[in-house]
Amino acid sequence: MGSQSYFKALIICLIALIGSTQAQLQLGFYAKSCPKAEQIILKYVVEHIHNAPSLAAALIRLHFHDCFVNGCDGSVLVDSTPGNQAEKDAIPNLTLRGFGFIEAIKRLVEAECPGVVSCADILALTARDSIHATGGPYWNVPTGRRDGFISRAADPLRSLPAPFHNLTTQLTLFGNVGLDANDLVLLVGAHTIGIAHCSSISTRLYNFTGKGDTDPTIDNGYAKNLKTFKCKNINDNSLIEMDPGSRDTFDLGYYKQVVKRRGLFQSDAELLTSPITRSIIASQLQSTQGFFAEFAKSMEKMGRINVKLGSEGEIRKHCARVNN
Ligand code: HEM
Numbered sequence: 263m264g265s266q267s268y269f270k271a272l273i274i275c276l277i278a279l280i281g282s283t284q285a286q287l288q289l290g291f292y293a294k295s296c297p298k299a300e301q302i303i304l305k306y307v308v309e310h311i312h313n314a315p316s317l318a319a320a321l322i323r324l325h326f327h328d329c330f331v332n333g334c335d336g337s338v339l340v341d342s343t344p345g346n347q348a349e350k351d352a353i354p355n356l357t358l359r360g361f362g363f364i365e366a367i368k369r370l371v372e373a374e375c376p377g378v379v380s381c382a383d384i385l386a387l388t389a390r391d392s393i394h395a396t397g398g399p400y401w402n403v404p405t406g407r408r409d410g411f412i413s414r415a416a417d418p419l420r421s422l423p424a425p426f427h428n429l430t431t432q433l434t435l436f437g438n439v440g441l442d443a444n445d446l447v448l449l450v451g452a453h454t455i456g457i458a459h460c461s462s463i464s465t466r467l468y469n470f471t472g473k474g475d476t477d478p479t480i481d482n483g484y485a486k487n488l489k490t491f492k493c494k495n496i497n498d499n500s501l502i503e504m505d506p507g508s509r510d511t512f513d514l515g516y517y518k519q520v521v522k523r524r525g526l527f528q529s530d531a532e533l534l535t536s537p538i539t540r541s542i543i544a545s546q547l548q549s550t551q552g553f554f555a556e557f558a559k560s561m562e563k564m565g566r567i568n569v570k571l572g573s574e575g576e577i578r579k580h581c582a583r584v585n586n
């Protein structure tokens with residue numbers, strides 16, 4: 263190799279190296295391009311979340327759905343258009359909330375630095391700040407995600423775990439996005455807050471094997487209570503807490519319910535079917551602080567799922583629609 267071509271090769275390697283080191287999530291990605299972005303988000307959350315603390319649950323679930331479907335790229339926030347049914351309009355959407363909160367924050371951030379901060383990052387940061395501001399764990403949110411162009415109603419059905427999924431299916435779906443059994447048990451611990459609809463458990467309560475029966479793995483007293491006071495028949499679609507009595511408190515309540523066979527969903531009950539997941543639950547039950555620290559690790563991992571970086575995707579102007 264001549265020294266000139268050697269030099270050329272060296273330059274190419276160097277450019278590739280710089281390119282690849284830039285194209286990563288990093289803490290404070292907007293420190294130069296929009297130094298106030300993270301402050302604006304935190305301030306809005308702190309000022310508004312107390313009007314509706316249950317929104318923290320909605321926001322972390324939005325972030326979860328975003329990440330599992332096409333990567334954390336804001337695709338969950340996109341509205342359907344005449345030519346395209348978006349993720350929002352898929353069955354598992356039914357109860358997604360919090361879109362207005364994200365859009366309000368996006369407007370403030372756009373006013374400060376137009377076209378700089380992605381909706382995917384705003385969602386990730388807002389979810390973290392909302393959970394933390396309402397007494398839950400804190401986790402690092404490295405930023406630099408770009409917004410995706412694609413949002414299709416069919417995708418959530420393939421990628422998202424459902425309340426009737428067995429453990430194998432749950433582990434497969436988590437495995438598909440690089441998460442393991444530990445991440446599954448930790449992340450689903452978020453069911454310590456928030457609400458569900460009876461429709462998510464109507465089959466479990468009223469027609470488990472198609473014979474008008476109830477899932478035998480659910481605690482008898484709890485099933486009876488649910489049927490008498492909460493979901494009174496198979497068509498009742500009332501709201502129910504997943505962690506009765508402490509649905510606004512991020513604590514060990516969910517795991518405590520699950521080990522008493524009072525997890526709301528079949529997917530929750532399934533966590534008791536393997537010694538591996540059982541022991542992960544048992545170790546969380548040792549301490550809230552330990553749970554928070556482990557939860558933080560898994561959240562950071564979830565936030566990295568198939569992110570779009572560098573020149574991929576775009577920075578959306580409005581979170582509900584891709585730019586022209
Ligand atoms: C196996 C995995 C999971 C399954 C099967 C599952 C299923 C569900 C279902 C069926 C609901 C209630 C929907 C309704 O009936 O309205 C729900 C709510 C919720 N999920 Fe999950 N989930 C899973 C994992 C996660 C993860 C990873 C997170 C967050 C890190 C999460 C956070 C939440 C929250 C906070 C709510 C309450 C939302 C609200 O109050 O609006 N879930 N989940």
Ligand SMILES: *[C@@H]1O[C@H](CO)[C@@H](O)[C@H](O)[C@H]1NC(C)=O
Binds near residue numbers: 350351353355358
């Ligand atoms: C969820 O999807 C259904 C039907 O696919 C749609 O009618 C409904 O408006 C959607 N809900 C939200 C909150 O987007």
Ligand SMILES: *[C@@H]1O[C@H](CO)[C@@H](O)[C@H](O)[C@H]1NC(C)=O
Binds near residue numbers: 428429430
């Ligand atoms: C879990 O569910 C899947 C899909 O319904 C099924 O194919 C599989 O046999 C089930 N696994 C177990 C262990 O029940």
Ligand SMILES: *[C@@H]1O[C@H](CO)[C@@H](O)[C@H](O)[C@H]1NC(C)=O
Binds near residue numbers: 469471472473474496
């Ligand atoms: C219960 O399940 C069976 C079998 O899937 C179905 O034929 C029946 O209509 C269901 N009952 C109700 C009340 O939905």
